[in-house]
Amino acid sequence: MRILVVEDEPKTSAYLKKGLEESGYEVDLAGDGVRGLQLAQEHNYDVIVLDVMLPMLDGFGVLQRLRKTKSTPVLFLTARDDVADRVHGLELGGDDYLAKPFAFVELLARVRTLARRGPPRESELIAVGDLEIDLIRRRVRRGTTRIDLTPREFSLLHLLARRQAEVLSRTQIASSVWDMNFDSDSNVVEVAIRRLRAKIDEGQPIRLIHTVRGVGYLLEPRSAN
Structure with a gap:
């Protein structure tokens, strides 16, 4: 399965890439919202892990544009944990919301849950x-x-x-x-x-x-x- 991580903090994106790849996923990285949206539109990902506070185009803007063409499951991963932000992200079409700091095992469980919602690509x-x-x-x-x-x-x-x-x-x-x-x-x-x-x-x-x-x-x- 293939995952896109859109995260502008290099240490966090490297940590996520390493952990997800060790868990069996192929991982692509994007460091800003414009590049993240481009990759999300060009490729078919099983899950997108999306930060909210991104340069060039924030996560809400990425999701709003993406939902015009694709229904890829999106997990927001962000330090913005206000109820209003969570509600806004979900109303735009986000599937889940995880606040920073986070435990990787929880993120992995949420990613697996979202990945199962899409059409199965092969037997388990x-x-x-x-x-x-x-x-x-x-x-x-x-x-x-x-x-x-x-x-x-x-x-x-x-x-x-x-x-x-x-x-x-x-x-x-x-x-x-x-x-x-x-x-x-x-x-x-x-x-x-x-x-x-x-x-x-x-x-x-x-x-x-x-x-x-x-x-x-x-x-x-x-x-x-």
């Missing part, structure tokens, strides 16, 4: 053979065994599972998981695949992660023999 659970990936809780099990993955490993497994039985090139994986252009001299993809394979397939009679030499990698159940 992906199964490949006896492997189960819980996208909401970010948990992975192979049979009855829980597998602990880093955020990057989870993103890699999610990509492979979402496109199971499809061979993905190193370039496709690097651009999707690391948001980077692939460098032929880099072995970042191979290292990540090797670590993920050790956690997912080691000791299993049915292997899931496979290398297609000269092409890339895929996820599908195959006998180890």
Whole structure:
């Protein structure tokens, strides 16, 4: 899922980006209202986290213009916590309102609630053979065994599972998981695949992660023999 954070305070926006990405979201940032409105109109976001006091165009103005064309869920995040401000934001079409300072766990819970209101993009659970990936809780099990993955490993497994039985090139994986252009001299993809394979397939009679030499990698159940 993809989130837009419109926040002019660099430390706050960096904190939100890091926390949301570690929770499995793709995050775009905008530092002023004009840029935020432009991104919100050009892309389809699952949730927009919107500050009120922004340069160039305040959050209320952003939402007022956005609601002419889109119904993307909007969470106001602001130090302006007067009842009149909250009511005004909701009347303009805001979906939720969280005052600063805030606890990240509360913000994350509110973002997840808003994201569920939109049309589901995929199942909350992906199964490949006896492997189960819980996208909401970010948990992975192979049979009855829980597998602990880093955020990057989870993103890699999610990509492979979402496109199971499809061979993905190193370039496709690097651009999707690391948001980077692939460098032929880099072995970042191979290292990540090797670590993920050790956690997912080691000791299993049915292997899931496979290398297609000269092409890339895929996820599908195959006998180890």
